[in-house]
Amino acid sequence: xxxxxxxxxxxxxxxxxxxVERALRAALVAEGRPAEMVQCTNDPGAxxxxxxxxMPGQGAFGDCATALHRHGGEIAQAVREHLAADRPYLGICLxxxxxxxxxxxxxxxxxxxxxxxxxxxxxxxxxxxxxxRLKVPHxxxxxxxxxxxxxxxxxxxxxxxxxxxxxxxxxxxxARGCIAGETEHGERFxxxxxxxxxxxxxxxxxxxxxxxxxxxRAFVRGVP
Amino acid sequence: MAVAxxxxxxxxxxxxxxxxxxxxxxxxxxxxxxxxxxxxxxAGADEITFLDITASHEARDILLDVVARTADxxxxxxxxxxxxxxxxxxxxxxxxxxxxxxVNSSAVTNPGLIEAVAGAYGRQALVVAIDARRRDxxxxxxxxxxxxxxxxxxxxxxxxEWAREVDRLGxxxxxxxxxxxxxTGLGYDLDLVRxxxxxxxxxVIASGGVGTLEHLARGVMSIAEGGxxxxxxxxxxxxxxxLFTLGQARGYLRSRGIxxxxxxxxxxx
Numbered sequence: 001x002x003x004x005x006x007x008x009x010x011x012x013x014x015x016x017x018x019x020v021e022r023a024l025r026a027a028l029v030a031e032g033r034p035a036e037m038v039q040c041t042n043d044p045g046a047x048x049x050x051x052x053x054x055m056p057g058q059g060a061f062g063d064c065a066t067a068l069h070r071h072g073g074e075i076a077q078a079v080r081e082h083l084a085a086d087r088p089y090l091g092i093c094l095x096x097x098x099x100x101x102x103x104x105x106x107x108x109x110x111x112x113x114x115x116x117x118x119x120x121x122x123x124x125x126x127x128x129x130x131x132x133r134l135k136v137p138h139x140x141x142x143x144x145x146x147x148x149x150x151x152x153x154x155x156x157x158x159x160x161x162x163x164x165x166x167x168x169x170x171x172x173x174x175a176r177g178c179i180a181g182e183t184e185h186g187e188r189f190x191x192x193x194x195x196x197x198x199x200x201x202x203x204x205x206x207x208x209x210x211x212x213x214x215x216x217r218a219f220v221r222g223v224p
Numbered sequence: 225m226a227v228a229x230x231x232x233x234x235x236x237x238x239x240x241x242x243x244x245x246x247x248x249x250x251x252x253x254x255x256x257x258x259x260x261x262x263x264x265x266x267a268g269a270d271e272i273t274f275l276d277i278t279a280s281h282e283a284r285d286i287l288l289d290v291v292a293r294t295a296d297x298x299x300x301x302x303x304x305x306x307x308x309x310x311x312x313x314x315x316x317x318x319x320x321x322x323x324x325x326x327v328n329s330s331a332v333t334n335p336g337l338i339e340a341v342a343g344a345y346g347r348q349a350l351v352v353a354i355d356a357r358r359r360d361x362x363x364x365x366x367x368x369x370x371x372x373x374x375x376x377x378x379x380x381x382x383x384x385e386w387a388r389e390v391d392r393l394g395x396x397x398x399x400x401x402x403x404x405x406x407x408t409g410l411g412y413d414l415d416l417v418r419x420x421x422x423x424x425x426x427x428v429i430a431s432g433g434v435g436t437l438e439h440l441a442r443g444v445m446s447i448a449e450g451g452x453x454x455x456x457x458x459x460x461x462x463x464x465x466x467l468f469t470l471g472q473a474r475g476y477l478r479s480r481g482i483x484x485x486x487x488x489x490x491x492x493x
Contacts, residue, residue, distance in 0.1 A: 019295060130446050132446050139227070140227045140427070185226070
């Protein structure tokens with residue numbers, strides 16, 4: 001074992017973790033850190049011990065939220081404690097959405113409620129400036145506009161990332177301070193949130209080529 | 225600010241080898257799909273697609289190995305299509321590391337597969353490929369028919385109706401290939417692209433017939449400006465033959481006023 005702590009990729013059985021794991025390893029190697037720091041697990045004990053948590057996830061909010069609360073909610077509890085201690089957290093796609101309270105996608109399923117607000121779907125029938133119909137899901141490379149200089153440091157200077165989603169987070173007014181970056185697809189939506197060492201993004205850094213690796217490198221630099 | 229139009233090189237793979245060799249400077253093995261995909265990733269492809277045309281279903285493990293090794297080295301989305309018949313095939317491809325599967329014939333014979341995959345993995349993991357041929361080569365108003373099995377089987381189905389149905393059933397994207405134009409270098413069938421784009425709510429990837437950079441541009445240019453209005457442009461020969469680099473293609477699209485990913489994204493951080 002090295003002295004470096006573990007970066008635990010939370011496996012709740014939704015989506016392909018392999019690409020996230022692979023990209024984190026590449027980021028670690030680029031930073032001169034051991035690739036073995038990355039572990040994928042569904043073990044709440046490993047999550048409680050983790051130096052950093054990465055929560056990826058694609059698919060349905062309900063499946064992800066349900067999995068977090070399974071077995072007496074041990075995983076949800078481990079994630080909450082990790083965040084309460086302000087240890088590094090990176091949420092990707094569903095890993096952003098589950099930080100909120102609920103989703104239109106899943107009537108009864110509860111998120112972690114770290115931030116007040118909900119997850120909602122892009123409205124059908126939106127059009128762009130030229131009058132062309134905007135597509136749902138929102139698929140492809142789009143820009144993230146950092147809210148301010150400080151957020152621009154971790155969101156990178158180029159800001160083009162790969163998105164693929166039909167839902168986005170809508171923080172309540174009281175929580176708008178968490179907004180780190182926004183993106184436009186028919187309407188302007190929240191594509192990145194941050195609070196302390198919690199970073200969470202709607203896009204996929206692991207699929208965003210050099211820009212994504214840059215973000216992951218910035219994240220692993222913050223891991224003790 | 226808007227989502228960028230995507231450029232997607234497509235590699236035909238047979239028995240684990242690229243069917244038409246890719247002419248890249250410095251490529252170790254022009255017939256190795258992993259090497260080719262890595263080169264396209266470095267060159268700035270927005271996504272990469274493999275189309276497996278291996279006849280034998282028994283050779284599936286070779287493809288899965290290629291997908292796994294590619295996924296280890298490529299940091300843009302990877303779509304894999306061809307020969308995917310069952311839910312088990314889908315599971316294996318995604319488990320190997322593909323981000324999306326593309327289904328074609330099996331979706332026509334078993335539309336339930338679309339719902340099953342979209343339900344299990346989310347729409348974003350599922351591309352439905354539609355191969356369409358004009359009913360009347362001279363008259364687009366006569367419509368298009370859907371073909372399957374690599375263009376050998378005429379389903380008799382109307383392409384626009386089928387596109388609407390797969391959109392409703394849960395396709396995340398439609399990969400739309402014109403059988404009339406595929407391999408001709410004459411450009412996309414823009415009438416077909418427009419008709420499908422106007423029929424569905426999900427993104428559409430135009431395919432079949434690209435011979436010039438203007439063809440790529442026309443595919444993704446807005447319908448109001450005389451383009452096809454597609455969200456992405458897929459091409460094979462134009463990139464494989466080394467006629468144009470992805471950088472040149474992106475630069476050309478930008479010069480035509482099309483939103484593309486910024487090249488600076490490709491700088492090493």
